[in-house]
Amino acid sequence: MQASGTTTKKTKAESPKTTRAASARTSRRQRREELRESVIASALELAEQGSFRDLTVDEIARAAGLSRSAFYTHFQDKHELLLVAVKEVSEELYLMADRWWHGVGPPAERVRRALEGVVSVYAEQSGLLRIATEVSTYDEEMRALWLDIAERFIGGTTEHILAEQKAGLIPRSLDARSTSEALFWMAERCCYIYLGRGERTPAQVVEGLAPAYTAALYPGVIPG
Numbered sequence: 427m428q429a430s431g432t433t434t435k436k437t438k439a440e441s442p443k444t445t446r447a448a449s450a451r452t453s454r455r456q457r458r459e460e461l462r463e464s465v466i467a468s469a470l471e472l473a474e475q476g477s478f479r480d481l482t483v484d485e486i487a488r489a490a491g492l493s494r495s496a497f498y499t500h501f502q503d504k505h506e507l508l509l510v511a512v513k514e515v516s517e518e519l520y521l522m523a524d525r526w527w528h529g530v531g532p533p534a535e536r537v538r539r540a541l542e543g544v545v546s547v548y549a550e551q552s553g554l555l556r557i558a559t560e561v562s563t564y565d566e567e568m569r570a571l572w573l574d575i576a577e578r579f580i581g582g583t584t585e586h587i588l589a590e591q592k593a594g595l596i597p598r599s600l601d602a603r604s605t606s607e608a609l610f611w612m613a614e615r616c617c618y619i620y621l622g623r624g625e626r627t628p629a630q631v632v633e634g635l636a637p638a639y640t641a642a643l644y645p646g647v648i649p650g
Contacts, residue, residue: 466511468490508554533644
Protein backbone atom coordinates (compact mmCIF):
# COMPACT_ATOMS: atom_id res chain seq x y z
CA MET A 427 0.00 0.00 0.00
CA GLN A 428 2.85 2.35 0.87
CA ALA A 429 4.51 1.63 -2.45
CA SER A 430 1.26 2.42 -4.22
CA GLY A 431 0.87 5.70 -2.34
CA THR A 432 4.44 6.66 -3.16
CA THR A 433 3.84 6.04 -6.84
CA THR A 434 0.72 8.23 -6.78
CA LYS A 435 2.58 11.10 -5.14
CA LYS A 436 5.40 10.83 -7.66
CA THR A 437 2.98 10.89 -10.56
CA LYS A 438 1.26 13.99 -9.18
CA ALA A 439 4.61 15.68 -8.65
CA GLU A 440 5.66 14.99 -12.25
CA SER A 441 2.38 16.10 -13.81
CA PRO A 442 3.22 19.86 -14.03
CA LYS A 443 6.58 18.99 -15.58
CA THR A 444 4.89 16.79 -18.14
CA THR A 445 2.47 19.59 -18.96
CA ARG A 446 5.29 22.11 -19.36
CA ALA A 447 7.24 19.69 -21.57
CA ALA A 448 4.22 19.12 -23.79
CA SER A 449 3.64 22.86 -24.02
CA ALA A 450 7.28 23.41 -24.94
CA ARG A 451 7.07 20.79 -27.69
CA THR A 452 3.94 22.45 -29.06
CA SER A 453 5.67 25.84 -29.03
CA ARG A 454 8.68 24.42 -30.85
CA ARG A 455 6.45 22.87 -33.51
CA GLN A 456 4.59 26.14 -33.96
CA ARG A 457 7.85 28.05 -34.20
CA ARG A 458 9.18 25.57 -36.73
CA GLU A 459 6.03 25.86 -38.83
CA GLU A 460 6.20 29.66 -38.69
CA LEU A 461 9.80 29.58 -39.85
CA ARG A 462 8.97 27.20 -42.69
CA GLU A 463 6.15 29.49 -43.81
CA SER A 464 8.50 32.47 -43.64
CA VAL A 465 11.08 30.69 -45.80
CA ILE A 466 8.43 29.72 -48.36
CA ALA A 467 7.04 33.26 -48.46
CA SER A 468 10.52 34.72 -48.94
CA ALA A 469 11.30 32.31 -51.77
CA LEU A 470 8.07 33.11 -53.58
CA GLU A 471 8.56 36.84 -53.19
CA LEU A 472 12.04 36.59 -54.68
CA ALA A 473 10.81 34.35 -57.51
CA GLU A 474 8.15 36.93 -58.38
CA GLN A 475 10.91 39.49 -58.83
CA GLY A 476 13.11 37.28 -60.99
CA SER A 477 13.31 33.60 -61.85
CA PHE A 478 12.89 30.57 -59.60
CA ARG A 479 15.43 28.72 -61.74
CA ASP A 480 18.12 31.29 -60.93
CA LEU A 481 17.18 31.68 -57.27
CA THR A 482 19.79 30.43 -54.78
CA VAL A 483 19.43 28.99 -51.29
CA ASP A 484 21.65 31.79 -49.95
CA GLU A 485 19.25 34.41 -51.32
CA ILE A 486 16.22 32.66 -49.85
CA ALA A 487 17.84 32.20 -46.45
CA ARG A 488 19.01 35.81 -46.34
CA ALA A 489 15.53 37.10 -47.24
CA ALA A 490 14.00 34.95 -44.49
CA GLY A 491 16.55 36.14 -41.95
CA LEU A 492 18.19 32.72 -41.62
CA SER A 493 21.64 31.30 -42.15
CA ARG A 494 22.25 28.88 -45.00
CA SER A 495 22.62 26.02 -42.51
CA ALA A 496 19.32 26.98 -40.84
CA PHE A 497 17.58 26.74 -44.22
CA TYR A 498 18.67 23.13 -44.53
CA THR A 499 17.04 22.23 -41.22
CA HIS A 500 13.72 22.91 -42.95
CA PHE A 501 14.25 21.90 -46.58
CA GLN A 502 16.75 19.85 -48.55
CA ASP A 503 16.82 22.42 -51.33
CA LYS A 504 14.66 25.05 -53.01
CA HIS A 505 12.81 22.43 -55.04
CA GLU A 506 11.65 20.60 -51.94
CA LEU A 507 10.47 23.95 -50.59
CA LEU A 508 8.33 24.43 -53.69
CA LEU A 509 7.01 20.87 -53.57
CA VAL A 510 5.94 21.25 -49.95
CA ALA A 511 4.18 24.55 -50.64
CA VAL A 512 2.30 23.17 -53.65
CA LYS A 513 1.18 20.06 -51.77
CA GLU A 514 -0.29 22.22 -49.01
CA VAL A 515 -2.22 24.38 -51.46
CA SER A 516 -3.45 21.35 -53.41
CA GLU A 517 -5.15 20.08 -50.24
CA GLU A 518 -7.00 23.39 -49.91
CA LEU A 519 -8.08 23.20 -53.55
CA TYR A 520 -9.27 19.63 -53.11
CA LEU A 521 -11.42 20.58 -50.12
CA MET A 522 -13.06 23.30 -52.21
CA ALA A 523 -13.75 20.91 -55.10
CA ASP A 524 -15.42 18.55 -52.64
CA ARG A 525 -18.20 21.12 -52.25
CA TRP A 526 -19.49 19.81 -55.57
CA TRP A 527 -18.69 16.13 -55.12
CA HIS A 528 -20.19 15.76 -51.63
CA GLY A 529 -22.05 19.01 -51.10
CA VAL A 530 -25.79 19.48 -50.76
CA GLY A 531 -28.26 21.39 -52.88
CA PRO A 532 -29.15 21.62 -56.58
CA PRO A 533 -26.38 20.68 -59.05
CA ALA A 534 -25.84 24.20 -60.37
CA GLU A 535 -25.44 25.57 -56.85
CA ARG A 536 -22.96 22.86 -55.87
CA VAL A 537 -20.91 23.48 -58.99
CA ARG A 538 -20.80 27.21 -58.35
CA ARG A 539 -19.86 26.85 -54.67
CA ALA A 540 -17.02 24.51 -55.58
CA LEU A 541 -15.72 26.79 -58.32
CA GLU A 542 -15.94 29.83 -56.06
CA GLY A 543 -13.83 28.03 -53.48
CA VAL A 544 -11.27 26.70 -55.95
CA VAL A 545 -10.90 30.03 -57.75
CA SER A 546 -10.60 31.91 -54.44
CA VAL A 547 -7.77 29.67 -53.25
CA TYR A 548 -6.05 29.88 -56.64
CA ALA A 549 -6.29 33.67 -56.60
CA GLU A 550 -4.67 33.82 -53.15
CA GLN A 551 -1.90 31.44 -54.22
CA SER A 552 -1.62 32.49 -57.87
CA GLY A 553 2.07 33.42 -57.54
CA LEU A 554 3.00 30.03 -56.13
CA LEU A 555 0.91 28.08 -58.63
CA ARG A 556 2.23 30.09 -61.57
CA ILE A 557 5.80 29.36 -60.48
CA ALA A 558 5.00 25.68 -59.94
CA THR A 559 3.47 25.42 -63.41
CA GLU A 560 6.53 26.98 -65.00
CA VAL A 561 8.98 24.85 -63.00
CA SER A 562 7.06 21.72 -64.04
CA THR A 563 8.14 22.39 -67.63
CA TYR A 564 11.79 21.61 -66.80
CA ASP A 565 11.82 19.84 -63.43
CA GLU A 566 10.68 16.21 -63.57
CA GLU A 567 9.82 15.96 -59.88
CA MET A 568 7.58 19.01 -60.04
CA ARG A 569 6.06 17.76 -63.28
CA ALA A 570 5.23 14.43 -61.61
CA LEU A 571 3.65 16.20 -58.63
CA TRP A 572 1.65 18.52 -60.88
CA LEU A 573 0.30 15.58 -62.86
CA ASP A 574 -0.50 13.70 -59.64
CA ILE A 575 -2.50 16.69 -58.40
CA ALA A 576 -4.32 16.90 -61.73
CA GLU A 577 -5.08 13.17 -61.63
CA ARG A 578 -6.52 13.45 -58.14
CA PHE A 579 -8.99 16.10 -59.30
CA ILE A 580 -9.78 14.33 -62.56
CA GLY A 581 -10.26 11.04 -60.76
CA GLY A 582 -12.56 12.59 -58.17
CA THR A 583 -14.62 14.28 -60.86
CA THR A 584 -14.82 11.08 -62.89
CA GLU A 585 -16.18 9.16 -59.90
CA HIS A 586 -18.71 11.89 -59.22
CA ILE A 587 -19.91 12.02 -62.82
CA LEU A 588 -20.40 8.26 -62.83
CA ALA A 589 -22.43 8.50 -59.61
CA GLU A 590 -24.53 11.35 -61.00
CA GLN A 591 -25.10 9.39 -64.21
CA LYS A 592 -26.30 6.44 -62.18
CA ALA A 593 -28.69 8.77 -60.35
CA GLY A 594 -29.98 10.10 -63.67
CA LEU A 595 -28.63 13.64 -63.16
CA ILE A 596 -25.94 13.62 -65.86
CA PRO A 597 -26.50 12.18 -69.36
CA ARG A 598 -24.93 8.75 -69.85
CA SER A 599 -23.87 9.86 -73.33
CA LEU A 600 -20.98 11.77 -71.72
CA ASP A 601 -17.74 9.86 -71.24
CA ALA A 602 -16.96 10.46 -67.56
CA ARG A 603 -13.18 10.39 -67.88
CA SER A 604 -12.88 12.56 -70.99
CA THR A 605 -15.38 15.06 -69.62
CA SER A 606 -13.48 15.29 -66.33
CA GLU A 607 -10.20 15.89 -68.11
CA ALA A 608 -11.71 18.63 -70.28
CA LEU A 609 -13.34 20.38 -67.33
CA PHE A 610 -10.22 20.25 -65.17
CA TRP A 611 -7.85 21.62 -67.77
CA MET A 612 -10.36 24.30 -68.82
CA ALA A 613 -10.54 25.54 -65.23
CA GLU A 614 -6.78 25.22 -64.68
CA ARG A 615 -5.93 27.22 -67.80
CA CYS A 616 -8.49 29.95 -67.03
CA CYS A 617 -7.11 30.33 -63.51
CA TYR A 618 -3.50 30.32 -64.71
CA ILE A 619 -4.03 32.82 -67.51
CA TYR A 620 -6.50 35.21 -65.91
CA LEU A 621 -5.69 35.05 -62.20
CA GLY A 622 -1.96 34.50 -62.50
CA ARG A 623 -1.54 37.86 -64.17
CA GLY A 624 -4.45 39.64 -62.54
CA GLU A 625 -6.30 40.09 -65.84
CA ARG A 626 -9.66 39.10 -64.30
CA THR A 627 -11.15 38.99 -60.83
CA PRO A 628 -12.06 35.66 -59.20
CA ALA A 629 -15.75 36.53 -59.63
CA GLN A 630 -15.27 37.04 -63.37
CA VAL A 631 -13.49 33.71 -63.72
CA VAL A 632 -16.30 31.94 -61.85
CA GLU A 633 -18.90 33.63 -64.07
CA GLY A 634 -17.14 32.18 -67.08
CA LEU A 635 -16.66 28.67 -65.71
CA ALA A 636 -19.87 27.93 -63.78
CA PRO A 637 -22.31 28.15 -66.71
CA ALA A 638 -19.95 26.09 -68.88
CA TYR A 639 -19.71 23.34 -66.24
CA THR A 640 -23.47 23.32 -65.72
CA ALA A 641 -24.33 23.33 -69.42
CA ALA A 642 -21.90 20.49 -70.13
CA LEU A 643 -22.95 18.29 -67.22
CA TYR A 644 -26.57 19.16 -66.53
CA PRO A 645 -28.18 20.19 -69.83
CA GLY A 646 -31.52 21.89 -69.30
CA VAL A 647 -30.57 23.06 -65.80
CA ILE A 648 -30.57 26.83 -65.38
CA PRO A 649 -27.23 27.85 -63.79
CA GLY A 650 -27.60 29.12 -60.23
